[in-house]
Amino acid sequence: MTDSPNRYVRHFDPARLARDSFDYQLLADLESCLVVGCRAPAGSQGYPRHRHLVSDQVYYVLSGHMQLEAEGVEHSFGPGAAVVIPAGTAHRNWYPGEEEEIHLDFLVPPPERGHPLAEPAPEGTPSVAPTDRDLVVRTVSETTSAQPVPGFTARPLLTREVGSPELVLVDASVDLEDGSGVPWHIHPVDQLYFLLEGRLHVDVADTSFVARPFDLVVLPAGVPHRNWNPGPGAEHHLAFLVPPVGVGEGLDKFVDFSVRDESLRLP
Template sequence: MTLGVIDEGSDKGLDLYPREATLGLQLMQSLPELQQKKAQKTAQIHEPDTPGWNVVDQRHLGGTGKDNAIIPNEGLVASELTPEHQELLIALVATFHELLPPAPLDHYLQLVRKHLSETYFTWTGAFGDHDPFYLRIQSPVVLVELDHHTGVYLTNQTPGKYHLHTIVRQPNGGDYGQELIRKWKQSHPRIPAPQRMEYVRRFDENATFDTGFPKYRAQILSFLESAVILASHIGEGGCGPGWHYHHSDQMYYLVRGTMKVRLHDREHFVPTHSLVFIPAGLPHYNWNEGPGGETHLEMIIPAPHRMEQIAYMIDKPEDVPVEWQTSKKAYVRTVSREKLSELLPGFKILPMADPSTGSSNAMIMYAEVAPNAGGPRTHIHEFDQYYFVLEGELTIEVALQKHILTRDMFVVLPAGVPHRQYNRSNVTEKHVVINTPPPEAGRYWDYGLTVATTGENHYGNLNAAREVDDDAFLAG
């Protein structure tokens, strides 16, 4: 029997291994011994305790969160190969790109040929017929990787030839066409139109963007100084970035579905209507095993500066810099209606996170409003406040505007904006409340006030700047 080829039955002759693995092994086995030694980084394929190992990506260097990563060259340079082995290398690159139509594939392989003197072939593991392995080919125009993995969702404890992951990248700004986009924007400058403040936003699938992680799309609901808040959707089998940490606290509120999350050394199952609190500096990652997709409200509090990155990727938890390591406790808390307390008649809350649980930058509460009940009368806060409606119908008055909110609608209430909320439907309404930063001790949470028009309304002059009597406008 040939390894990986079915030799009996209706599927006789079917090769179970992808051509990337078959050609890669063929190339390595056919090299002279000296070149094999040059290509082979180590004969050990499974080294989870060594630097660079990642529980999700494992040997891959171009995995999650590594767009346009700069990876040092290592291994055997292709210009040292015989013409026959160079052709085998080109054929191997082609297998990673065989979904391309013939003309684009031919053009791409011509680019690969032009850079053979800068193309490196790297191998990790043994190279017998039954040995699992990792290979990488990289040059200024190509980065492909193949790795036999241990189990993440599967159960194999060591790399298996039946468990194989491949990665295709386009270096030097080629990932997702970033360099093409940069050049296009440079030649087509566009001044963005200003946007009006919208107090009420809605989950909108058409407004989501692809995060670059498997089956993970997101929508930015708000980006104020106090918080970045997103609606995140991860399909069954999808995941967020691998091991990473933040310079701000992060929280998830699971709206629908279920989630798995790894918080440093503990794995948690997160059911619907649960809050995950992740303090700044704590290494973590999350994924969705299903069944079905999941949707969660994602909060980064306080918001990082818009020019700063949000997530810092690491290979293992111990890689968090000392100055960012934290002793604060991460936790998962699920809504328990038995623990609700009645703040006002028909208005019940359940605290989920606040400074007493390590959340020094925000207060998160679950709230229910009974029919014909509501929160305080018109008031303002010294902090920003956000609502997200889970079920039912909530009426909110913001200054002189009235809005009726239903499921998956989000309200942004910057500090100082007058508002009140109540339920005029015949079913109980449920929502999440976010206050950030938390109120200061000894100061009122709500400042009651009356908002009314006086009839003293005014128009401004849209031509005022042009009418100023100086030479600045004329000189321009």
């Protein structure tokens, strides 16, 4: 087992970002999504008013306070809020208060490589947002918890039905008792964990590591993996599924998997 960085883990370190202006760190650039971690000093502004033509934008506020204007309506969010801005929605952010703001930012699906992430949308720009979709804000207090397997608690925050048709977000925790967790399994979609609290032991194919707070774990579709809470204390993480699966649809396919101490060698 190793605690060192590997291809499945990207650590978000807000302390390395700019202290006097909005700044971000690229965490994952996948075919299914683009993920950045953002830091905004108290009283700062985000990007000028803009819109993402092909991507839903999904925020998860980790700390501080965000103010958002979307299509002329103002919204206010604090820690633990998951926010979906439908593709084509003109919006801008700013960060009032006396403390810095830190959030995760997903674009799903990402724009094609070589195309701009966004286009300017100053006041008066005609909307191209879908008329049947509104901005969505969800917190864990609005969810219902379930235990798909013993020791694993899941609270769906965003789903294809409530949130974005491009992503599922689950607030999750793994119990410490008896080393319980999720045994070897695979998914038909990409899965990403973001650690909020505690530690999570993760085995991915032939790689083992312990994820800690502010680690983003990237689990590609079809790759066998398992996890458990090695302690000490509670474990809490966000789980993102992209592309999404619907509520009640099959997700985990459990597998028998082990790495044998042998390898194929070239002649």
